[in-house]
Amino acid sequence: MAIVSPGFSGRRRSPDAQLPPGQYLAEDFPVLTAGPTPRVPTDRWQFTVGTEAGQQHTWSWQQLIELPAEKITTDIHCVTKWSKLGTRWKGVSLDVLLEDVETAADFALVHSYGGYTTNLPLEDLLDGQAWVAYRYDDEELTPEHGGPARLLVPHLYFWKSAKWVRGIRLLLEDEPGFWESAGYHDYGDPWREQRYQGD
């Protein structure tokens, strides 16, 4: 689908081919937040997966960082129309975290310190598509960008990559999260430009 036009002389080659429809390239990393930034010390941090049967699986910070981690380089796309290419993260794959979790759920509701929530199909968290990320650009993840740890689900709009992630509830039925219950699309595929309900 990449149609490269020569453009006007002196103009940089367009990055459009790498960008989903309606997005522009951001050089900085805008900080978006729907509330005060939670400050969660790692000695009090926990990550909990709760199943539809009521089972709870909990990891402390120490347990999280002792799990096998991956380095991820990925493009990210915010629904407010900026995209950032080649961002570098380190984190634990959800495949690792969910490995021993028995569930029949099809849906997940991710929740954060500070009360934020976002929903997605469970299958979008699996098969190397999602991580609990705790390093960005070779540094600790700052609170502004969701530290100590955030969800990273880069194939969906970035509001799904919940900052300050605290846990995931596995559900038999879809339950809309914070933005999904206020007009935003339930799934949020940037390549299909699923910004709002009905897109």
Add this chain to the structure above:
Amino acid sequence: MGDDHTDRDHTDHTDGGHVDGNALAGDLREIFAVDLTAATGRCTGCGHRGSVAALRVYRNAPGLVARCPHCEEVVLRLVRGRDRAWLDLRGTVSLEIPLPS
């Protein structure tokens, strides 16, 4: 006020920065015929009563999020699509709106 929502993504990039509820005026005026920032609302979280103009508005976000200045619960959310807006008032018990007598 100006056109707040066109530059929403590029302002207040401070950590957790918020502005006051007067930032809701333009967007709410498109939906309601009265200026709702003069209305008095009650928070479902803590019962605090206060004017809409006194809410804490976070606008570096996919929508406007107005929080109670007392307990920080979400009182009101406003999302603008291309040709629609979504107003969520679930954090508001009621709005008392002054009218001309």
